[in-house]
Amino acid sequence: MHLVVQAVILGLLTGGVYALMASGLTLAFGVMRVINVAQGALIILSAYLTYTLFVHAGLDPFVALLVITPGMFVLGMLLQFVFIRPLRSEDREELSLLVTWAIALGIEGVLSVVFKTTYRSVNTGYTNATWDVGGYTITQVRFYGFLLSVAILGLLFLALTRTRIGRAIRAVVQNPVSARLLGIETERVAAVGFGLSAATASAAGAVYAMVYPFNPNSHYDLISLLLTIIVLGGLGSLGGAILAALFMGVAEAVLAATISPTWAKLTFFVALLTLLLIRPQGLFGVKARGAI
């Protein structure tokens, strides 16, 4: 029983990080119907930026976020302007897959040239620090990562519900044609949405850099994980993605600890396939647009 509880704690902390990583992906789909398979590469790019600032400027990853996040926001808007906007809206979902995959490969190529394929990681003074609570171990860096996820997702929620641009984003999600008729510049909103999506990658990248070793190829595993989470949660649903991420983190940890790591991965995909057969729109997705 101790092992299961410990695994649940570890899984929740990991799930929090997954939620942060998946939020940008689901946002991009919800706002623009873009399946951004470059999200994993953007996270790894942020991890490298975090690593660079940590190694060369001595900046703590959480402080480095103040520099990286605006940069990633601008990069996201640029990517949307250059690569996504020219896509015809009727083919956008399909074509976005190819275009964002090309972006991912481009980022991977640049990172491979600049940083080589050697694994990197950010070892802060608290990387291996833990708390013992009632005989259970809580790793500090994951706990901080979890708190950061909660904070970023909370801010994202507030931005979407309480700000003018947030309301515009939701309007575009719910009905792009009506939104345009009401005077909302949908392309501008889409650019901001993609920028926000990339900005969440900066926080996810900072946490990833502290928790896992990474190299330019790490985005492949990451994107398959994130796509699974947002499909499970319901494409475009932020709340669904968060719950699916937590579920995945816990399920993976408990199965790895009690059965085997191989089965942990396999069982999850079996569950995903089963869910899609029973409820194709995912746990919290809706059949029509407007889920965010």
Place this chain on the structure above:
Amino acid sequence: MKKQALIVAALFAATASVVAVLATSAGGGTRSASAKPITIGISLSLSGDFSDPGKAARRGYDLWQQVVNAHGGILGRTVKLKIVDDASSPNQAVSNYTTLITRDHVDLVFGPFSTLLTAPSARVAYRYGYAFVEPAGGGPAVFQQKLPNVFFAQPAPVINCGDPFVHFLASIPTSKRPTSGAYPALDDPFASPIAARMQGQLSHKGVKSVFKTIYPPETTDFSPIVAKMASKHPQLVAAGTQSDDAYGLVRAMIQLKLNPKFVFLSNGASSALEFPDKVGRSQTDGIFSCGDWFPQAKNQGNNQFVAAYLKKYHGSALAIDSGSAEAYAVGQIIQAVAKKTHSINNKTVIKTLHKGKWPTVEGNLSWNKYGAPKGSDILVEWIHGKLLPVWPKSLALHKPTYPKPRWH
């Protein structure tokens, strides 16, 4: 008639003199500007997934070429390397070797990087009767092909990496040996067979196996695995690892405070530069791994190799990738065969290498009939933040230290 005979005799004498002069210049060991260079064809992963180790191998090959040419080449002929990129693809490697042999008519071929590319490339070399001395294809897939032209230029096959550690454990007093062992391993042909082999050997020596698992390559979070392992309280953790998984395992062990008396990681911990960078130098003490080469080794030509490497590429001796030494050893082997037989004929090379021991920077190498080396790897241990060879005693620069200090 007499005059004609004199003319014939004179012509014969003149021809014989010219032939004698030519023979002297070709076989006498002195360089001749007119001698055709020996061309050696190599396919290497200079781009793609294996580009980093591929480039390390290239540095070793290039360095050997430079050193050997500075000393008069082979059989008085300069050595020319024809290196082509295979983009880390086995198909491209096969295509490259076919082209090098059938179109470019290279004199010899050297091996590529990794078992994945070596296995199919060795078959091409075999088909055309070429010797295939290779630096990095030490997995079972290479030797299971049963090719007589293959020679792996390292002391031992990859899956025997844990053997020196097992021998070392057998040498310490029974009271200090571990009584229980855990064997996590990456699902990889170069990792899980090592852990399985060690588990079998140690079980025979009375170490009770309390935990075993194989994790998929995409595993990034090792906490649940280590949590389960910790619940079994093993005194020994012998893991079949590659690189990032080794770092992840150690970090999870530190975080979950799993403190076994012995920790052995087959790969990942053997990198003098990367490992301390990933897990923290102060946490490395007492961790064992295996290696095939180290800068301080007193093997044939190693000092010369290290000095030449640092002169050409700069940096520190610790930063030299063992892949460069392995490639350099390939060249040394061919050089030694040529010196012994005065030939670089592939048939002669194959026949000659099946007998005797061949001194290289990787040690004195010998092989079974399918190219698997008969020697043993070196047990290395992190001691006071440095990676040192500790076993066998003849190669050790420090005594093994145990039990492993607790994480801090």
